Amino acid sequence: MTRFPRPAEGTWTEHHPELGTGPVSFEDSTSPAFYERERAAIFERAWLNVGRVEQLPRNGSYFTKNLPGLRTSVIVARNPDGRVRAFHNVCRHRGNKLVWEGTPRDETCGRARQFVCKYHGWRYDLDGACTYVHQPGEFFDLPEDGLGLAPIHSDIFAGFIFVNLARELRQTLRDYLGPMVGALEGYPFDAMTERYSFRAENDSNWKVFIDAFQEYYHVPPLHTHQLGPTPEAQNPEYEFEGAHYQLDGPHRLVTTSGTHKHHWPAEHLYPAEALTRSGSTGPWDAPDLGETLPGVNPSGISRWGIDNFQVFPNLEILIYERGWFVTYRYWPTSHNTHVFEGDLHFVPAKNARERLAHEYAALTFKEYGLQDCGTLDGTQMGLEQGAFDSFFLNDQEILVRHFHKTVGEWVDAFDRAQPGSPKR
């Protein structure tokens, strides 16, 4: 059986002595108090992905994005100069939610010259400046300026729009992303504009679900059918495995390898896969994306399958060898609930066959997702039962170990920096 080489000596984990190899506590996934600290220490300070530039195709385009659990809605808009800006979605007059359609809880998007508050009619331009106050003479000492929307730090990397809720930035987006994720600059994400979106409210801590996607140790037992419908198809020749792990600051990468299904003998496939030429690793026929694809497969694996870039804290970008990509985002809403968003992106179909291949990949994604989601509340219940203080992680679970350590470090550093902290 082909095993891809681990680091020259030892294991993946032992190459990072700071991680240790001992059992790990998951109290960070069960404690309401820790959840509150985590929100302030991580989600109100880290760069968070809220969308893609393709959602703002023209000057004046805008969308709103709810950040569940953060009690925040953001307006992201492209101003008349083409610059993307982000604001708190709150009217300066009496705090009404400014931009919404349907109900204030729904997200919306569109194109506008200005935003008009539905309550008393104040108006704002796409740079957030207040341009109209209804009956201004009725107010007392209304300042000439300072009536604009509250801006939020925003920046763009490789077409991904990020915001940072901190009042004062500690790091630029590019510095924050570091060299491993930064190497994706120039990857043709912008060619993949046919999008399929899924959203789920899950009964588990957000980290419990992330943990399910940062190891492939669970694949043979949990996703048995995706490995192939016959025992022959599950032989080592077709083995799917986590072949490369990489850490960079708070971010992580796992690269998988395996024989792609389009190379399999037809008798090892589901009939629908052979018919649609698509399946769990996506459409078999890859679009032409050019010769060099920056940033992907950094370890040079010959049977490269998927790169899963895990951008701290809550974004994953999965780039498939077959020329499509998926993003996952996780928004904690309490210590034991979160909202999951999954988006699939393809080069737009040029004909019905390609469209069918995309649709079938999306369908298979949902089946996979349900299998992964299916264990979540069971894991959460088990952890909350408190039967064990710590748990054993193997070498393939190195990213789980790194993730929980990073979360703990961010929370500890934040606590230490608080005025009055005994650790300060």
Ligand code: FES
């Ligand atoms: S709250 Fe927006 S105009 Fe009054």
Ligand SMILES: [Fe+2]
């Ligand atoms: Fe899975």
